[in-house]
Amino acid sequence: MSWLFQPTGTVDPTGRGFLLGELLGSVAAAVMGSFCALIVSGTALLRSGDPSYMVFCALEASLIALRVTEWRWRSARSGQRPDHVPSIDASAVLSALWCTLQGALAFTIMSSGDLVLSVLSATLVTAMLGPICARNYAAPRFAFLLVLLCDLPFVAGAIASSEMWFTPIVALTPLFLVGAMQIIRSFHRTMLMTLAARATALHLAEHDSLTGILNRHGMDRALSRIPPGGERQMALLSIDLDGFKQVNDRYGHGVGDILLTKVADRMKRELRPEDLLGRMGGDEFMVIVRDMRPEHVAPLVDRLIEAIARAPYDVGGLVVHVGASVGFACLPEDAATAVELRLRADDALYAAKGAGKGVGRRYRQPSPDTRSDDSVAGQQFLRR
Structure with missing residues (x-):
């Protein structure tokens, strides 16, 4: 019928x-x-x-x-x-x-x-x-x-x-x-x-008109559609490319645009069909990983970093290299809401970039007596 x-x-x-x-x-x-x-x-x-x-x-x-x-x-x-x-x-x-x-x-x-x-x-x-x-x-x-x-x-x-x-x-x-x-x-x-x-x-x-993946608005909508409840299992990855600015400044935005597309393609190959990949602007990316336990997220972060940096990119006859720094946070272990999860993934990204290039870091709650002024300033900078 x-x-x-x-x-x-x-x-x-x-x-x-x-x-x-x-x-x-x-x-x-x-x-x-x-x-x-x-x-x-x-x-x-x-x-x-x-x-x-x-x-x-x-x-x-x-x-x-x-x-x-x-x-x-x-x-x-x-x-x-x-x-x-x-x-x-x-x-x-x-x-x-x-x-x-x-x-x-x-x-x-x-x-x-x-x-x-x-x-x-x-x-x-x-x-x-x-x-x-x-x-x-x-x-x-x-x-x-x-x-x-x-x-x-x-x-x-x-x-x-x-x-x-x-x-x-x-x-x-x-x-x-x-x-x-x-x-x-x-x-x-x-x-x-x-x-x-x-x-x-x-x-x-x-969707991002350049790479075809979700844009900031699409990722915001995806996060807003996540149902409430303590039983949710989700991780959010904030990704920033290492060395992209130098490539963009040296060879121009055309080369930079092609490079962003190739980086997005490499990341998609490492993700599951149900994972969500978005470009938040510039060389900043975000991944929403659902139904994955925290101990399995770290290996995924390592695979993404390795996939982005493992081989040079052929961009219109030019050979360029970029890497990636990744910060991530898990729900419900590191945050109670999707908004809080996103902020804490940004905090973890700041820590990863401070630790050097090609590093992945999970969010860690800083204690009041060990939290440095630099860490506070970095988190305030990301919230701006």
Whole structure:
């Protein structure tokens, strides 16, 4: 059944979630559609006296109650848990049942041959199909299924009636269905283009245009999305290149830019897919390592330092060398919050650079009686 809800184009997981969320729609529109169907069913009951229309009224009222209940339950869950992701299953099933009920009502009225009720039925079906296309275009196949559930029984009822002048409806139906599908596809294509543009803009906002890795804004967002809790296991690495300024000053920013890209590529090869690498500006990088114990972070830091410095870089025919100093801190051992973790990784980087080039240091809480004035000044400098 998931085939019915697949988009017809490429979309990222965030956009996919947005499309599915569109299917939930507004309960007000669903209630108004049921109210119109109740009017037609009630009119048919009063005009014909056929008890089957009483069944239609009862089923319509039951579906209204179910849809309102489902909507209120979903809203309550979302209110209680902001991170709750609602399921579309119940809403989709109720939509399909409602369209099936409208198709059954249309077939019953049209096959009766009552011209007055047939006009009402045709009006109801026509009025329903537009909102169905507009509310369900996020899943084109599902939207077209709903259209068929409403329209085909209406056409079948027209054929089953004794009124020969209903015959043109059969010829008009294929054209009508093609038009409905074109409307659905047009809405869907426009939404996919909008989602693609939004995804591109978000990517550019969170990624460094030079290296393609996360930028400062992207890393800040990544840190802000880390859920609270003492059970988190995470390390943050602050990395500063040794010797980059000399290369940049001697050969120019063009060479420096290429060098930064090559350094970022080397670091990516040493990291796991779930680790996050970002360029914070200039020759400063940051790595977020999740689900790694502190005793395993130090070897990773050593591998990064070795990978950056182990071989010279060929930059446009020039051969240059750079190294790296790394400071890191671990959560929850060294900090209680992500913000504190970042500050302490910067403190550790300052200590690493003070110890010499190509050094990695983990944050250590200085004692009040041994903390030097230079250490205090260095930490204040980093916070500026």
